[in-house]
Amino acid sequence: MFSGRKTADQLRDEIRNADAAVGEAMSALAIDDVAAARQALSSAPRTHFVDMGWKVGLAGAMIELRAGKMKPGLQKLIAVCSRLDDTDLSRDDKNYLRLYALYRGSEASKDGRAPVELRELVEDFRFDHTLVTPLLRKDFPLKALDEAEPAPPPPPPPPPVPSDAD
Template structure:
């Protein structure tokens, strides 16, 4: 039996690798869940998110929480989804995300929560978190913008629109 003071010194490396793998797995699960939600596949989103390992909120726990809130909102559980959005957005300052990323995510939550209300108005708790801020859209992490788009994506629309036809020649 090894005592705690005689264990090999390399156990820190293994736990760091395990943590990194959990973070990557959780990020992939969130990406798949959000893609399924954008395709209106609630069951696919639930199953993708269920594969996400439990991670610390500051690592990517906020991301899984945000995806879980979106699943609740899309499935018609407005109260649950809204309360999860408020919980995630109020704790974003505990993360190492940039100020622009945090504000982008708060705006995303505000937009999504306002879409599901009858009066198209976001809850007061979310509006208070979003009031009086600015962010530079170009400084927001591209992965965040693809996983959590502010505008609804149209799956039939091509990624890049073809240029308009040239004007007719003047004779």
């Protein structure tokens, strides 16, 4: 009999493929390649919001913001953040993502303030940064990652000290 539901293996494959597509898109955004990010995200299979759709939606919002489409990007951020409670993410992961959206919304706004709807979602919460899934921190970093500056060369060794035995 055909039940119309996907098998668990198919669902896992779709989730894995969507996660990989989001990772590629966010990597492309990190080097300011919006076209490559769009291309990578377009290869993501459609998944339910609670499975991986939230991550695809968040990456889509970031692409819109980086492309200069502020209003649609901010609306997508608000939509994703308002539905994060539907997912099975941990409380710390949800709050981390809301803070991430708030930071990106603030950067995108003209006056440096995120929209009220986004600010209301993140008011009065705390989270433990160490409990946030490392994959979330990799794909959605709170701070812009600067290229690592090379370390200064080590200081020269001290000159030899003359001995009194001469």
